[in-house]
Amino acid sequence: MYAFEKLPQVVDKRGKLPHKGFYGNRKNGVDSITTRVWHHSLTKLSAGGSKIESFADFHVRTNGWPEIAYHLIIDPKHIVNGKATIYYCVDIAKRSYHVGNSNTIGLGICVIGDYRTDKLNEATIHSIIDLHKALIADGIGKYDKAHNEMPGYSWKACCVFDYNKAFKDVLSDLLPPAKQPDRVPGLYTIQEGDTFWSIALKDGKAGVTVNDLIAANPDVKPSELKVGQTIKFGIAKNSYTPTSERPKKPQSAYQYPLPSGVLKKGARGDSISQLQKALAAVNFYPNKNAENQGVDGIFGADTENALRRFQMVYVPYQVDGVYGPNTKEKLQAVLKSKGY
Numbered sequence: 389m390y391a392f393e394k395l396p397q398v399v400d401k402r403g404k405l406p407h408k409g410f411y412g413n414r415k416n417g418v419d420s421i422t423t424r425v426w427h428h429s430l431t432k433l434s435a436g437g438s439k440i441e442s443f444a445d446f447h448v449r450t451n452g453w454p455e456i457a458y459h460l461i462i463d464p465k466h467i468v469n470g471k472a473t474i475y476y477c478v479d480i481a482k483r484s485y486h487v488g489n490s491n492t493i494g495l496g497i498c499v500i501g502d503y504r505t506d507k508l509n510e511a512t513i514h515s516i517i518d519l520h521k522a523l524i525a526d527g528i529g530k531y532d533k534a535h536n537e538m539p540g541y542s543w544k545a546c547c548v549f550d551y552n553k554a555f556k557d558v559l560s561d562l563l564p565p566a567k568q569p570d571r572v573p574g575l576y577t578i579q580e581g582d583t584f585w586s587i588a589l590k591d592g593k594a595g596v597t598v599n600d601l602i603a604a605n606p607d608v609k610p611s612e613l614k615v616g617q618t619i620k621f622g623i624a625k626n627s628y629t630p631t632s633e634r635p636k637k638p639q640s641a642y643q644y645p646l647p648s649g650v651l652k653k654g655a656r657g658d659s660i661s662q663l664q665k666a667l668a669a670v671n672f673y674p675n676k677n678a679e680n681q682g683v684d685g686i687f688g689a690d691t692e693n694a695l696r697r698f699q700m701v702y703v704p705y706q707v708d709g710v711y712g713p714n715t716k717e718k719l720q721a722v723l724k725s726k727g728y
Contacts, residue, residue: 392460392522393476397468397515401475405444409454411482414492418481424520424529425487425538426551427498433464433506437700437707440475440500445693446700447485450672451583452611457486458496460519464512465500472515480528487538488579489615494538495529503549516554540579542570545589572596576621584610585701587621596621598701599628599725611671628725643728644669646720651711655687663711664691670722672698 392398403410414420431438437446440463444456451457459478466473478484478496486496497519499512508516523529532555535546546569572589588598602610604624608617620627644666647659664674664683674682674690682690692709699707702718 390480390522390526390528392474392519392526392528395474395515395518395522397471397518398474398476401440401477402479405440405456405477406448407444407455408448411454411478411484413481414483418528420483420492421480421495421529422493423490423495423531423533423538424523425490425494425496425533425535426547427458427486427496427535428503428547428549429498429500430502430546431500431704433501435704435707437696437704438465438500439463440477442696442700442707443498444477446585446697449693450585450697450701451485451581453485453581455482455484457484457581458498459484460495460497462497462499462512462515462519464509467511470511470514471518472509472512474515474519485581487535488540488582490538491580495523499547499549503547504545508549508554513554516551520555536569540577543572545569572622574621574623575618578613578615578617578619580615582613584613596625597628599722600624600626602725603627603629642723644723646716646723647711648716651687653687653689653692653709656685658685660687660691661685663687664694666719666723667691667694667698669728670698670719670726 393400429438429443440456440461443461447453447457448455456477459476459480461475461477463473463475480495483491484496485491487494499508499516520532532551534551536542536544576587584598584601588601589596601619601621601624604620604627608619645662646666647662651659651663661683664685667674668681668683672694674694676682682694695711695715696707696709698719699709699715702722703715706714
């Protein structure tokens with residue numbers, strides 16, 4: 389057992405999070421790791437979806453990855469004896485998708501939070517220090533780098549906090565960040581594991597959204613990206629033009645009419661079927677492997693899950709698994725962008 393696994397705040401979550409298959413092993417196992425890559429989740433600590441289960445669900449169901457992206461995740465919202473919980477999510481011998489073509493050599497470590505606005509607390513820094521020391525003692529990796537210090541990702545607003553100072557517990561001097569992200573490139577070359585959802589800057593300084601990428605790259609299938617493929621990225625900004633907030637024709641006239649009101653888990657009926665069909669039309673299936681892709685008129689766990697995944701991409705400020713006016717408005721816009 390590695391020293392980091394013996395830390396009292398470590399919780400083993402391997403194989404216990406949403407997954408669809410498993411990552412393959414690194415060519416030389418743990419010996420392949422040269423770099424400990426530090427991330428932050430870019431989800432505010434106050435957000436409902438700022439937890440490992442939501443990350444795993446998004447990475448698996450939306451990005452199409454086998455498992456959650458990160459090997460280790462530090463959670464500032466769950467404290468053990470004054471230290472933030474560290475979740476061991478993916479075996480470190482596996483090549484998870486978190487840093488493109490450097491996946492084989494990179495160990496993915498994520499601190500939950502959006503540190504453009506959130507601030508590292510003392511409990512989190514204690515766990516960063518403990519984990520870093522233990523990984524060094526284990527001989528896992530030789531270097532520490534932020535996500536935006538890895539090849540091809542200099543534009544990433546990640547990890548923003550200065551990890552080098554965090555290692556030394558310099559609480560008063562964590563901001564400004566050690567490295568600000570570079571300008572977003574006009575064109576971008578796809579790396580291993582990249583998806584439109586993982587590279588879009590939905591709330592970043594460039595403001596490039598998934599809808600922008602889809603509109604600017606009409607000949608590219610988002611679900612079939614290939615390593616080495618070039619797409620329009622920075623120059624895709626504002627390619628997608630939202631239509632009027634209110635449809636000019638009644639809902640019944642649309643291919644996928646949307647129900648009104650608020651719908652949540654436990655509801656049944658035609659309105660739920662309408663919602664399920666609309667979600668499936670934009671590739672957020674309640675259950676792709678079930679009969680009718682999970683369209684059964686029952687707002688169960690699968691439908692709630694599909695709705696949360698949609699909200700994480702298009703309504704990140706309201707990830708609650710409840711269908712209401714904001715979600716309806718955005719779902720209508722996405723349907724229109726796809727010609728429905």
